[in-house]
Amino acid sequence: MRAHTLIIGGGVMGLSIAAHVAERLDPLSEPLVLLERRRLGAGSSGRSGAILRAFYSSRELIGMARDSLREYAAFQTRWGRAVGFTRCGVLTLAGSPQQIELARRNFAAMRECGVEAELVDARAMRSLARGLEVGEHACGVWEPAGGFVDPQRTLEAFASLARSRGATIRESAEVVRIQCDGARIVRVSCDDEEYEVERVVFAAGPWSQRVLGLCGVQLPLRVVRPEQHFVRTPKDVRRDSSPGAPTVELDELDARFGVRREPPAEHPVLLDLELGYYTRCEPALERTRVGALDYERDAVLDHPDALDEHVGHEFRRWARERLVTRLPRYADEPDHGAQAAWYTLTPDAQALIGPCPGLDNAFVACGFSGHGFKLAPSIGAGVAQMLSGEPVGAFDPQFFAPTRFGASPAAWSGAFGL
Numbered sequence: 058m059r060a061h062t063l064i065i066g067g068g069v070m071g072l073s074i075a076a077h078v079a080e081r082l083d084p085l086s087e088p089l090v091l092l093e094r095r096r097l098g099a100g101s102s103g104r105s106g107a108i109l110r111a112f113y114s115s116r117e118l119i120g121m122a123r124d125s126l127r128e129y130a131a132f133q134t135r136w137g138r139a140v141g142f143t144r145c146g147v148l149t150l151a152g153s154p155q156q157i158e159l160a161r162r163n164f165a166a167m168r169e170c171g172v173e174a175e176l177v178d179a180r181a182m183r184s185l186a187r188g189l190e191v192g193e194h195a196c197g198v199w200e201p202a203g204g205f206v207d208p209q210r211t212l213e214a215f216a217s218l219a220r221s222r223g224a225t226i227r228e229s230a231e232v233v234r235i236q237c238d239g240a241r242i243v244r245v246s247c248d249d250e251e252y253e254v255e256r257v258v259f260a261a262g263p264w265s266q267r268v269l270g271l272c273g274v275q276l277p278l279r280v281v282r283p284e285q286h287f288v289r290t291p292k293d294v295r296r297d298s299s300p301g302a303p304t305v306e307l308d309e310l311d312a313r314f315g316v317r318r319e320p321p322a323e324h325p326v327l328l329d330l331e332l333g334y335y336t337r338c339e340p341a342l343e344r345t346r347v348g349a350l351d352y353e354r355d356a357v358l359d360h361p362d363a364l365d366e367h368v369g370h371e372f373r374r375w376a377r378e379r380l381v382t383r384l385p386r387y388a389d390e391p392d393h394g395a396q397a398a399w400y401t402l403t404p405d406a407q408a409l410i411g412p413c414p415g416l417d418n419a420f421v422a423c424g425f426s427g428h429g430f431k432l433a434p435s436i437g438a439g440v441a442q443m444l445s446g447e448p449v450g451a452f453d454p455q456f457f458a459p460t461r462f463g464a465s466p467a468a469w470s471g472a473f474g475l
């Protein structure tokens with residue numbers, strides 16, 4: 058078989074890249090093939106919180122989050138495929154003087170980048186998230202346009218868009234061998250098929266190091282194991298109709314074409330810098346997710362397949378206590394499961410995107426460090442521009458350059474690039 062462009066990995070990055078690249082290729086003379094070793098979403102993407110916020114310190118990321126949010130919000134209207142977009146707003150809560158300083162700086166940068174955001178005091182925060190317990194000293198950044206998508210439906214939507222543009226997406230197709238001729242990859246093999254390739258994109262998430270190792274490439278990547286805890290979402294909460302409350306709007310165009318909207322979330326997404334956790338409702342599953350806002354408690358995994366799925370009592374108690382402290386109405390709700398997953402980190406907690414060091418016809422898009430889902434539309438658009446030799450406008454290639462660490466990377470740091 059021949060693949061003009063072969064993408065390894067069926068997570069949100071591989072699929073967004075496939076959808077964007079396929080648009081530029083002729084399916085007959087330039088076939089695009091995506092190989093996924095298990096099923097779409099078998100890696101980090103399928104377990105993601107998929108929260109869409111622009112609260113970042115870096116203007117580069119703020120711009121990408123802004124553009125990607127627009128893409129997600131318009132996806133169903135534009136492409137007729139639902140991604141489960143829910144605009145419930147995102148509230149980032151800061152408590153200590155340093156956090157308040159960070160919140161003010163990020164807020165100013167967000168506004169400069171054209172992101173709709175407000176700096177809010179404790180009183181305003183209480184009205185945005187009913188029942189929120191917060192001290193008078195705290196301040197917050199409110200993003201009314203933020204929210205989340207449904208990760209699995211987003212993957213299906215990207216896959217369906219890519220297929221409609223002529224891409225072939227194969228599941229249960231693990232890349233097990235890569236053959237090079239000098240610095241060029243010439244052949245990529247699964248157990249049952251061999252592909253003569255012109256170019257390859259590595260988007261294998263936590264398995265990236267292993268797959269890159271098949272052609273002798275080493276990049277500064279580390280896989281860690283975050284945990285999430287789930288609590289049942291309170292059922293007695295009614296829709297809050299106060300000004301600024303989370304809403305799901307039916308705009309005129311949606312109403313005209315009968316586009317389906319998601320059930321509303323019970324409260325905004327909360328990034329709680331003071332207590333070190335984030336939470337978001339998952340309306341379809343009637344549960345609320347709680348995860349940590351840094352990587353400090355996450356075990357380093359030597360091999361992503363060695364993921365221990367059991368989440369211990371200590372983390373569950375930690376998560377529940379934080380949620381109930383901030384939103385006491387969860388106190389009466391039972392636990393609703395827990396989950397372990399993978400983050401693929403780089404030393405500065407930003408992804409590696411661009412030409413693969415040491416290879417002439419390969420690109421990498423990996424190391425999204427626990428905050429990539431929201432950026433996937435921009436990543437797909439930018440990698441497509443890169444591959445077709447156009448100026449890259451969707452992101453700054455220097456910011457993500459895989460070679461930026463040189464021979465000896467600095468200390469590993471960062472928390473979701475906040």
Ligand SMILES: Cc1cc2nc3c(=O)[nH]c(=O)nc-3n(C[C@H](O)[C@H](O)[C@H](O)COP(=O)(O)OP(=O)(O)OC[C@H]3O[C@@H](n4cnc5c(N)ncnc54)[C@H](O)[C@@H]3O)c2cc1C
Binds near residue numbers: 101102268283426
């Ligand atoms: C618990 C959790 C919560 C998160 N919350 C958020 C959030 O709220 N907002 C946000 O923006 N981001 C969030 N993220 C981060 C985001 O989900 C990731 O950055 C993103 O999903 C990474 O996607 P990916 O395509 O690079 O990797 P993956 O989704 O891991 O995809 C890689 C794929 O490659 C496949 N693969 C591996 N080896 C091979 C092979 N040899 N052959 C073929 N296929 C192979 C795997 O099976 C896998 O499906 C979260 C992540 C996690 C884990």
